[in-house]
Amino acid sequence: MPVSDSIQAEMQKVNALFGETVVKGRNFAALDQVYTVDARILPPGADLIEGREKIKDFWKGAVAGMNVQDARLVSVNAHLAGDSIIEVGRAKLFLPEGQSAEVKYVVEWKQEGGAWKWHTDIWNMNA
């Protein structure tokens, strides 16, 4: 089932928060609004990481390590599945010296405290 326009708008806000506030703004506390408390991420080059606090540590390290300047996420499609949303999307990472990296991802969203958040997050690089 397709997601409604109002949910799509909510998802876009969260995706933009991740790019602008977390990555560009280096505000990792804002990840409270992005991930559920028991979310899990599956990053390339590392093992599965479970729990929002550990996920914050991961992103602090990863954003600093690659010196990512900004990230822009674009939803390719999203559909409702019970209490979840399955989103397929693309992201572009802006790196120093005009470099960039193309990423694609699958995110399972769940509601926490009335807000849609990322519950399962896996991505990889196109090249």
Add this chain to the structure above:
Amino acid sequence: MPVSDSIQAEMQKVNALFGETVVKGRNFAALDQVYTVDARILPPGADLIEGREKIKDFWKGAVAGMNVQDARLVSVNAHLAGDSIIEVGRAKLFLPEGQSAEVKYVVEWKQEGGAWKWHTDIWNMNA
């Protein structure tokens, strides 16, 4: 909601079919029993690929290219979400000369013709 024992058993059969029949046995026609007809995969190092026929071409090329000898998939957890199942798992790829690679994945399963199949499949390497 957790998946029932009988669905878990069905998922294990499909996961084993992928490893034993497709990868080890080089039987790519068997992917009809693994992927839905409109499935999409998100492979590392390539763009999104949509549709079972294109997915067969991808796996033919990828298995030959890395000369993968075998693949073993282990479910970490799986839960029902509406008409879908969200599975997080690990896989080990057996490569020539005793080499191997650790992979993790997220698969969204859907029913097609009464059988559970992979509908959205994304993975990456742990190292």
